[in-house]
Amino acid sequence: MTKLRGKQTTQRILNAAAGIFSDVGFEGARVDEIARVAGVNKAMIYYHIGDKKALYARVIHHAFGNAVEQFTRNIKSTQSPQNKLRAFIRTVVEVVDRHPELAAIMLREQASGGKNLPETVAQDLARIVGIISGILAEGAQKGVFVKTIPFVVHMMIIGAVVFLKMSSPIRSKFPALSDTLSISGDKVSDMAAAEIENLVLNAVRK
Amino acid sequence: MTKLRGKQTTQRILNAAAGIFSDVGFEGARVDEIARVAGVNKAMIYYHIGDKKALYARVIHHAFGNAVEQFTRNIKSTQSPQNKLRAFIRTVVEVVDRHPELAAIMLREQASGGKNLPETVAQDLARIVGIISGILAEGAQKGVFVKTIPFVVHMMIIGAVVFLKMSSPIRSKFPALSDTLSISGDKVSDMAAAEIENLVLNAVRK
DNA sequence: GGATGGTTTAACTAAATAGTTAAATTATTC
DNA sequence: GAATAATTTAACTATTTAGTTAAACCATCC
Structure with a gap:
């Protein structure tokens, strides 16, 4: 249950991030905004995935x-x-x-x-x-x-x-x-x- | 001379902005950074051209x-x-x-x-x-x-x-x-x- | 030299930013 | 139920951001 919840949270983050990175690019993307769109607290992005660059790499790899x-x-x-x-x-x-x-x-x-x-x-x-x-x-x-x-x-x-x-x-x-x-x-x-x-x-x- | 000076300043701003917008996009670009690369005080961008959006439009129009x-x-x-x-x-x-x-x-x-x-x-x-x-x-x-x-x-x-x-x-x-x-x-x-x-x-x- | 207009500067404002921290909450195991 | 681990939260930190302001500086004209 905890594992599933973590996966769902991560998925929501990656989906939100993909949209925002595609819209405004890496430098233009705001971690706060990604968190808001994903419906999570910002610190969870750092907990589940890592910093902004790690998130970006994860998004690309996930889509590619x-x-x-x-x-x-x-x-x-x-x-x-x-x-x-x-x-x-x-x-x-x-x-x-x-x-x-x-x-x-x-x-x-x-x-x-x-x-x-x-x-x-x-x-x-x-x-x-x-x-x-x-x-x-x-x-x-x-x-x-x-x-x-x-x-x-x-x-x-x-x-x-x-x-x-x-x-x-x-x-x-x-x-x-x-x-x-x-x-x-x-x-x-x-x-x-x-x-x-x-x-x-x-x-x-x- | 004053007219020439304003033109040269504007040119430097547009050149710097073109590079930075192309590198990090509109949202990722920082007016402070554009000013630094252009070698001008940031307020001069607002004086000579206008806000970030006006600058962007000017850059595109200038190149296009x-x-x-x-x-x-x-x-x-x-x-x-x-x-x-x-x-x-x-x-x-x-x-x-x-x-x-x-x-x-x-x-x-x-x-x-x-x-x-x-x-x-x-x-x-x-x-x-x-x-x-x-x-x-x-x-x-x-x-x-x-x-x-x-x-x-x-x-x-x-x-x-x-x-x-x-x-x-x-x-x-x-x-x-x-x-x-x-x-x-x-x-x-x-x-x-x-x-x-x-x-x-x-x-x-x- | 003084008046006028144009340009540039340094400092400011209010808000936003990436990342951090420690406590609170939830889930799992025995 | 207690202990442990995982997840989430709210607040924080130090810095950065777009845009503004008023004074200082420069150029030109009479």
């Missing part, structure tokens, strides 16, 4: 935890390179839709040069880049993809998905941008995701 | 000021759709290379749903999206581009360029990511930029 597993689960070795690439893109969409806070936090880390990024997350990222490199290399070897720079393709996919997802509130907010994508909403829409697939498959097709 | 003009200057109506698109991409690279603080601040704004974004900047963004929409529509009409969603293509280009630029310090920092792009450095390298051009032109080619 199984992204790599999702990629390896969704991409089967028996698939063609084209279908592997499609599965990769779909997984990116899935991860970003399920963890918008993670996407926002990663945007902020990019903006500050990875200043508060734990080493473990960098390793996860490297593995994901390894996956797409493998797909593109296989496609090139089988003569169905052009030879290209895998990291650039990776950036195009991640960039398009994340920017589409993250720009949704901005588009809603400003009338000038409302018409840029006729289908709006919180999710990366199926139509937009399909278009990213088409464009990326076209881009690498030999 | 002539981005739209750059696009219209670089893209000639006599060019083919393909060359227009190339010029568009090259301009994105140029703007991001010249104003990395702008790119970082825009990443942060995306992360927080455009919370502190002035309306004028949204209008500038809409005009840029209008430019690429025009290029793609012209290409489709001339039968050289597929019919697509212009905003998605825009996000792919912006996302790739910005992520490549912004991920450079992260790649330098973490050994696990050092091999992802064999040519590193601060600029979006010519090779990477050329590859983005190739991939995007391939993606939209009919």
